[in-house]
Amino acid sequence: DAKTTQPTSMDCAEGRAANLPCNHSTISGNEYVYWYRQIHSQGPQYIIHGLKNNETNEMASLIITEDRKSSTLILPHATLRDTAVYYCIVGILIQGAQKLVFGQGTRLTINP
Amino acid sequence: KAGVTQTPRYLIKTRGQQVTLSCSPISGHRSVSWYQQTPGQGLQFLFEYFSETQRNKGNFPGRFSGRQFSNSRSEMNVSTLELGDSALYLCASSSQGAVAEAFFGQGTRLTVV
Numbered sequence: 001d002a003k004t005t006q007p008t009s010m011d012c013a014e015g016r017a018a019n020l021p022c023n024h025s026t027i028s029g030n031e032y033v034y035w036y037r038q039i040h041s042q043g044p045q046y047i048i049h050g051l052k053n054n055e056t057n058e059m060a061s062l063i064i065t066e067d068r069k070s071s072t073l074i075l076p077h078a079t080l081r082d083t084a085v086y087y088c089i090v091g092i093l094i095q096g097a098q099k100l101v102f103g104q105g106t107r108l109t110i111n112p
Numbered sequence: 113k114a115g116v117t118q119t120p121r122y123l124i125k126t127r128g129q130q131v132t133l134s135c136s137p138i139s140g141h142r143s144v145s146w147y148q149q150t151p152g153q154g155l156q157f158l159f160e161y162f163s164e165t166q167r168n169k170g171n172f173p174g175r176f177s178g179r180q181f182s183n184s185r186s187e188m189n190v191s192t193l194e195l196g197d198s199a200l201y202l203c204a205s206s207s208q209g210a211v212a213e214a215f216f217g218q219g220t221r222l223t224v225v
Binding site for chain 1 (some may be wrong): 116145147154155156157158160168170202204211215216217218221
């Protein structure tokens with residue numbers, strides 16, 4: 001499983017864009033990049049995923065570099081409820097079998 | 113659509129006992145995965161079931177086992193409990209597809225004393 005590297009913690013002001021980086025230099029061609037977040041005492045919540053193109057949904061945008069060795073999750077207008085641990089995961093689905101390998105994640109704090 | 117339901121939410125057991133945790137996936141989801149979360153090790157994959165078959169297994173001792181029923185509900189069992197088994201146990205369900213997002217339950221917090 002490819003390994004990911006994320007900053008341990010980050011701060012962002014409420015209303016500003018939060019940009020969370022992730023390095024995955026050993027990612028292989030058929031591995032996807034997933035982002036999940038975990039708010040204290042809850043189960044992780046899926047945010048977004050991508051293979052090579054940039055992706056956007058109602059929660060966030062995912063920017064993947066052309067060489068796919070790094071990516072950035074963007075929360076466009078962070079709110080206090082976005083305070084959580086954010087996990088960047090790379091993984092492959094084989095016949096639908098899914099195993100998420102979580103790293104330590106980035107603890108994002110949104111400040112008022 | 114109801115989410116992933118895990119029961120019980122909290123459990124206290126004594127060393128040496130065994131425990132069974134239950135997970136009901138989202139309706140229509142056939143894949144169920146289990147994870148252990150501890151402050152020291154973070155989130156670690158235990159195993160994944162699909163259509164009553166274990167397809168993936170993490171690096172945990174044989175004391176940790178699981179099964180899936182024909183209605184996709186899953187149970188995990190831990191025998192001969194140790195203090196180090198105290199953790200939040202999370203279940204996730206997903207539908208089969210080229211890329212599938214996993215939906216997690218609230219977890220069962222197990223305390224071994």
